[in-house]
Amino acid sequence: YKLYRVARDFAGLTGTEVVYDLYTGTGTIAQFVSAKASKVIGIEYVPEAIEDAKVNAVNNGITNCEFFAGDMKDILTESFIAEHGRPEVIILDPPRAGIHPDVAKVILGAAPQRMVYVSCNPASQARDLAIFCDPAANGVKSDVKYVITSVQPVDMFPHTHHVENVVALQRVD
16 A cells, blocks of 8 residues: 555546556556546556456446557557557656666657656666667757655565665656
């Protein structure tokens, strides 16, 4: 709950935004933020997780979430965004390896106003944040840049010291 609350607070939702929850898993973050968003799109590699996300949404009476299964770099494309709406907010909770460079390029092309990046791997998170904060210096053609506005580690299991780090980013206009 604490992790999801931090992510939702960092997203700064007002109720009008289209939110993309990338690497959504069973859609728990997507569904947690859905009451404060116009529409939430969740994408996840594991088809069974997406089926669970859909069941969870129905069971919880959530009607403004849509879920899609497949490899992120194959699903998240300009045509997908054109069809489902340009996101004002993107929430990222990728696997330990972080995001694929092609996914970063599509995100920069979508140019959401805000992003929230959740990670348990500080090395891959730092690498990906560098791309968003200074794309040209990191080999990505983009005029869009972000600044980090907040950072909050969340100790998920104090007895094992598993920490998730949540970072808020704001687009520089």
